[in-house]
Amino acid sequence: MTGAHSYGEYTTHLRELTADVTSGRPDLHHRLLASVDGEASEQLRRLVPLDYRRQVGAFFTPAPLKQRVSDLLKSRATSERYLDPTCGSGDLLLAASHALPIRESLKATLEEWTYRLHGWDINSEFVEAARHRLFIAALLRHGYQRLNKFPVADTSTYFTNVVVRDGLEALKEREAFTGHIVLNPPFNVVSSPLSRPWTARPTSAAALFTYQAANHLADGSYLTAILPDVLRSGSRYSSWRTQVDSILRRSSLDTYGQFDEHADVDVFLLDAKIARQKPLEISSEWWETTGHAEISSQSVNDFFSVRVGTVVDNRDPLDGPEYPFARARDLPASGEISTPARRRRFSRRVFEPPFVLVRRTSRPSTSQHQSRLSGVLVTGERAVAVDNHLIVASPRDGSLKSCQTLLEVLSSRSTSDWLDNRIRCRHLTVGAVREIPWLV
Ligand SMILES: C[S@@+](CC[C@H](N)C(=O)[O-])C[C@H]1O[C@@H](n2cnc3c(N)ncnc32)[C@H](O)[C@@H]1O
Known part of the structure; x- marks a missing residue:
């Protein structure tokens, strides 16, 4: 039975x-x-x-x-x-x-x-x-x-x-x-x-x-x-x-x-x-980038270093220096903050502002008027510990201007469309964020 x-x-x-x-x-x-x-x-x-x-x-x-x-x-x-x-x-x-x-x-x-x-x-x-x-x-x-x-x-x-x-x-x-x-x-x-x-x-x-x-x-x-x-x-x-x-x-x-x-x-x-015997060839991607690739040959990765936040809050010990601590649930939906109010001790990698935080959970868009992604710009003076439910995009030129442009790129309709095609599961990957076409 x-x-x-x-x-x-x-x-x-x-x-x-x-x-x-x-x-x-x-x-x-x-x-x-x-x-x-x-x-x-x-x-x-x-x-x-x-x-x-x-x-x-x-x-x-x-x-x-x-x-x-x-x-x-x-x-x-x-x-x-x-x-x-x-x-x-x-x-x-x-x-x-x-x-x-x-x-x-x-x-x-x-x-x-x-x-x-x-x-x-x-x-x-x-x-x-x-x-x-x-x-x-x-x-x-x-x-x-x-x-x-x-x-x-x-x-x-x-x-x-x-x-x-x-x-x-x-x-x-x-x-x-x-x-x-x-x-x-x-x-x-x-x-x-x-x-x-x-x-x-x-x-x-x-x-x-x-x-x-x-x-x-x-x-x-x-x-x-x-x-x-x-x-x-x-x-x-x-x-x-x-x-x-x-x-x-x-x-x-x-x-x-x-x-x-x-x-x-x-x-x-x-x-x-x-087709086991097919001639050696480079297989196409498992997602379509045609169209977008023609419009822009550059991607977020050309301008930003993109990583997952390093703090696993319930596992990492509370030791090391005390830092402002960014967690997904404390952040506004979009926009800009100076320094996160929450504090935490942490002994591994932290991030120097300015940078943009992106939530890792993101549902495919359900309407043409809603963008799938939004970022939060962190501008303060102090290094920040970041929770691993967030993706951190640090500008390669260290400028606030690049971060502001990234916010626009992330919330644009074309990025939502591109992303819905590239990745439909709820957890965004760092790879997908790096590949977002840089359309400004
Ligand atoms: C997602 S359902 C799909 C059923 C059907 N193919 C359909 O499309 O409606 C997966 C089915 O796999 C069966 N299953 C799970 N493990 C299996 C296994 N090792 N060998 C054969 N069937 C298995 C389950 O009993 C279930 O009926």
């Missing part, structure tokens, strides 16, 4: 629904439609405790994202086979089924889809739900009301490649699958020897699954993945990006935004073709 055993209630509902429809019960259309749409996620939230959902990263793909994946798959030649290594209750396999044809009879379609759709998940309740939902999707595609003969509604006969299996284990086999992997993996942080190529530290399960999925695919196959934005934009995943780029050729990166109203994490869509 797994932590998802209570999802069995919904699986039973799906089983009864397929049995009802194949026995000819009328008026089931809206219930069938709901079952291949958002209902599986609603029931997941209702039946499975949040702790367990977090533990295994069970957040099923919402309808708009599913549509994006489905459009992507339909825009190119259909693959012989599709695999979702963490299939949950089958939303991405349903998206893949939209790209598949139907045959002259429901039975023939079910047989073909059974051969072409593959899915794994560690939770048997999700796997069973996925099989029922694929069966229902085939019924709906055939206009089941017009059918007078149904195949047996026993999902043990169909979708036999959608099975309970540990995806990470199964993906270990190299270049074993020819076709198209669709992936919306767990996003939690895990420790695994499989992450060695880019880190020995705990890492995102999404990074692991993507790397393993790319390795599992034969050359010429495709990978489409829904991934947390930190993999695209975070400096700690730059080595992961290099590893992944050595296996595949990216065709598009779609910065989608927040996963859904229940999961406040920004995601992007990676779409790529496996």
Whole structure:
């Protein structure tokens, strides 16, 4: 029994629904439609405790994202086979089924889809739900009301490649699958020897699954993945990006935004073709800078030294000289201060004004009128200890004028637009601030 055993209630509902429809019960259309749409996620939230959902990263793909994946798959030649290594209750396999044809009879379609759709998940309740939902999707595609003969509604006969299996284990086999992997993996942080190529530290399960999925695919196959934005934009995943780029050729990166109203994490869509033998080339960045780069070849880094504040307040001992101490929660939203009023003893690096402080948490902009970033200029005479939730930008020419220009650059619309594209996760990186185009 797994932590998802209570999802069995919904699986039973799906089983009864397929049995009802194949026995000819009328008026089931809206219930069938709901079952291949958002209902599986609603029931997941209702039946499975949040702790367990977090533990295994069970957040099923919402309808708009599913549509994006489905459009992507339909825009190119259909693959012989599709695999979702963490299939949950089958939303991405349903998206893949939209790209598949139907045959002259429901039975023939079910047989073909059974051969072409593959899915794994560690939770048997999700796997069973996925099989029922694929069966229902085939019924709906055939206009089941017009059918007078149904195949047996026993999902043990169909979708036999959608099975309970540990995806990470199964993906270990190299270049074993020819076709198209669709992936919306767990996003939690895990420790695994499989992450060695880019880190020995705990890492995102999404990074692991993507790397393993790319390795599992034969050359010429495709990978489409829904991934947390930190993999695209975070400096700690730059080595992961290099590893992944050595296996595949990216065709598009779609910065989608927040996963859904229940999961406040920004995601992007990676779409790529496996190409191990590609000629040596410098891969493009994982973010688009074209347009901005044409307008300005200079960036903040040309004029400022940018670092993270050095004080970890609850960990660093209160020793050394006493300094004014800048903390994010004491600062105004923007503007200028002289010397922070708070004091703290500190024995490591402090910063000489003038400099500009930028909060490290910053949400992608939600309106055209709101700028994503703002800085606070510190002008006083005394060196300041700075909390590590703040980024410190010190002007290379030491001038107040440069700091004032930086405030304008940070709060401009073009910087917000650039930044929303460059980094959508909530924690700004020093790298991203250094790269902000210097548009004055
Ligand atoms: C983010 S959900 C995505 C489900 C589905 N792909 C979708 O898009 O709706 C991740 C799924 O991964 C499953 N999972 C977690 N660890 C796994 C593993 N090691 N192998 C296979 N599935 C796993 C969870 O049970 C959950 O259903």
